[in-house]
Amino acid sequence: MSNPPKPRSKTKDKILRTSLALFNNEGEINVSSVDIAAVMGISPGNLYYHYKGKDVIIEELFSDFETELRQVLAAPINKPLAIEDNWIFLYIIFEEIFDFRFFYYNLTSILDRIPNLKPKFSRLLALKANTFMGLLKKLENENHLFFNPGEQDVLAERLAAHFTYWLSYCDLRGGAGSSKSLIHEGVYAALSQITPYWGEDSEPYAALLKDFLDEQKTA
Amino acid sequence: MSNPPKPRSKTKDKILRTSLALFNNEGEINVSSVDIAAVMGISPGNLYYHYKGKDVIIEELFSDFETELRQVLAAPINKPLAIEDNWIFLYIIFEEIFDFRFFYYNLTSILDRIPNLKPKFSRLLALKANTFMGLLKKLENENHLFFNPGEQDVLAERLAAHFTYWLSYCDLRGGAGSSKSLIHEGVYAALSQITPYWGEDSEPYAALLKDFLDEQKTA
DNA sequence: GTCTATATTAGGATAGAC
DNA sequence: GTCTATCCTAATATAGAC
Numbered sequence: 500m501s502n503p504p505k506p507r508s509k510t511k512d513k514i515l516r517t518s519l520a521l522f523n524n525e526g527e528i529n530v531s532s533v534d535i536a537a538v539m540g541i542s543p544g545n546l547y548y549h550y551k552g553k554d555v556i557i558e559e560l561f562s563d564f565e566t567e568l569r570q571v572l573a574a575p576i577n578k579p580l581a582i583e584d585n586w587i588f589l590y591i592i593f594e595e596i597f598d599f600r601f602f603y604y605n606l607t608s609i610l611d612r613i614p615n616l617k618p619k620f621s622r623l624l625a626l627k628a629n630t631f632m633g634l635l636k637k638l639e640n641e642n643h644l645f646f647n648p649g650e651q652d653v654l655a656e657r658l659a660a661h662f663t664y665w666l667s668y669c670d671l672r673g674g675a676g677s678s679k680s681l682i683h684e685g686v687y688a689a690l691s692q693i694t695p696y697w698g699e700d701s702e703p704y705a706a707l708l709k710d711f712l713d714e715q716k717t718a
Numbered sequence: 719m720s721n722p723p724k725p726r727s728k729t730k731d732k733i734l735r736t737s738l739a740l741f742n743n744e745g746e747i748n749v750s751s752v753d754i755a756a757v758m759g760i761s762p763g764n765l766y767y768h769y770k771g772k773d774v775i776i777e778e779l780f781s782d783f784e785t786e787l788r789q790v791l792a793a794p795i796n797k798p799l800a801i802e803d804n805w806i807f808l809y810i811i812f813e814e815i816f817d818f819r820f821f822y823y824n825l826t827s828i829l830d831r832i833p834n835l836k837p838k839f840s841r842l843l844a845l846k847a848n849t850f851m852g853l854l855k856k857l858e859n860e861n862h863l864f865f866n867p868g869e870q871d872v873l874a875e876r877l878a879a880h881f882t883y884w885l886s887y888c889d890l891r892g893g894a895g896s897s898k899s900l901i902h903e904g905v906y907a908a909l910s911q912i913t914p915y916w917g918e919d920s921e922p923y924a925a926l927l928k929d930f931l932d933e934q935k936t937a
Numbered sequence: 938g939t940c941t942a943t944a945t946t947a948g949g950a951t952a953g954a955c
Numbered sequence: 956g957t958c959t960a961t962c963c964t965a966a967t968a969t970a971g972a973c
Contacts, residue, residue, distance in 0.1 A: 508956090510956075526827070528827050531947080531948055531949085532948075532950090533947090541956095542957065542958050542959075543949090543950090544951080544952090544957075544958065544959075544960090545956070545957050547949085547950065547951080548956065548957075549956090551950085552949065552950080553948095553949085605827055606886065606890070607745065607823040607824050607886060607889070608745070608747050610890075620890070621890060621891065621892060624890060625891075653907065653910045656907075657907070657910075657911070660883065660887045661879075663883075663887065664879065664882075664886075664887070667825065667826060667883075668879045668882065668883070670826070671825070671829075671840060671843060672840065672843065672844075673840060688872065688875075688876070691869070691872045692876070692911075695869075695914035727938090750965075750966055751966075751967070751968090752965085752966070752967090760938095760939075760940090761939065761940055762967090762968090763939075763940065763941075763942090763968090763969080763970090764938070764939050764940070766967090766969080767938065767939075770968085771967070771968080772966095772967090
């Protein structure tokens with residue numbers, strides 16, 4: 500469970516960074532190990548000396564992703580958020596996902612080619628859902644949100660799904676748009692699922708939220 | 719645009735049915751043209767005589783799917799639904815998707831390997847979103863649902879996304895469950911997105927809906 | 938229409954010299 | 956650590972006999 504400070508060689512590090520960039524931009528499925536080597540200007544043989552194939556690279560990239568995302572998700576536990584900070588929290592999660600987006604396109608094929616990964620990814624997803632659940636509970640306790648029994652769980656789960664598939668869905672709907680606006684719209688769509696549960700006396704926050712979103716949009 | 723009644727040879731038909739079953743059960747990516755031929759007990763050469771490769775098969779399967787789904791989606795236009803029938807309508811859409819589910823897992827990789835398909839799939843998705851929009855509008859006109867400006871469009875879009883990714887998401891969350899219960903839970907999750915917009919005087923429908931869902935569950 | 942046999946590739950993998 | 960050269964395999968694709 501602990502994470503010994505495993506320093507990577509310079510080449511290993513460059514392989515990971517190059518692979519990540521290629522996977523994100525071309526799609527994992529369209530990038531071969533030979534491609535990675537070619538882009539780096541090293542030989543396939545050399546690549547194999549460091550990582551025995553694409554799958555090992557992907558596993559290591561996932562491990563990086565997991566570490567970072569777990570840190571992000573733990574933030575509100577360590578230091579409870581002011582209500583306005585909840586939106587920023589969503590942005591940060593989305594940015595993390597965006598950095599490793601290759602994973603979220605082609606999820607099925609990656610997970611069933613590399614069996615180790617599926618349980619890890621599932622656990623991470625469950626953690627996401629739990630975190631959202633905690634957030635909703637907190638907002639309920641503070642009388643900002645009001646739920647009928649059961650609604651809260653379903654919403655938390657739905658938010659987790661939203662974060663998982665938003666980027667793919669944008670791509671499908673003619674995407675366009677910069678990375679900034681993709682993420683922005685994603686956060687907006689997430690929030691629009693929460694607003695129906697707002698209480699009357701939280702109305703001021705609606706205005707506050709609107710300002711915040713407009714501001715992000717033009718930033 | 720018109721659909722001439724293109725009768726298929728017996729072998730062609732069997733190829734399509736076998737491929738569909740294999741794709742759905744093993745994942746499109748894990749099924750080669752040789753596999754298809756082997757399962758049918760014919761030679762790869764023979765398969766190629768009828769369809770020049772997997773991609774052509776997939777295109778034809780999509781065309782079947784599109785035809786069927788368009789018919790389903792057109793139903794409420796031809797003959798407006800009683801309010802209770804809306805839930806059944808959702809079931810039917812889900813069942814159609816389920817029958818061609820191989821497509822919805824691995825969506826990204828299929829669509830960027832077969833470029834013809836992407837615009838077709840996008841249009842079908844847009845039609846889905848429009849149909850949901852029409853449904854919501856109708857329920858609003860009948861004073862069952864109440865929306866703030868903008869909420870309706872976002873919800874319709876979100877429902878379309880839900881139908882697109884529900885099966886993948888279940889798979890990720892440890893799925894289990896029969897096909898029946900997968901679909902049932904999917905419809906339930908869809909409805910739980912609509913209920914927050916119900917008006918007070920539609921309460922009787924809540925009970926009605928609950929009965930219906932229980933009934934389907936045990937069926 | 939169907940078969941057998943063979944060709945073509947592309948990607949994954951290794952051996953051995955430097 | 957890095958390179959070159961080579962091999963293995965699985966999947967696609969075609970030719971030609973029946």
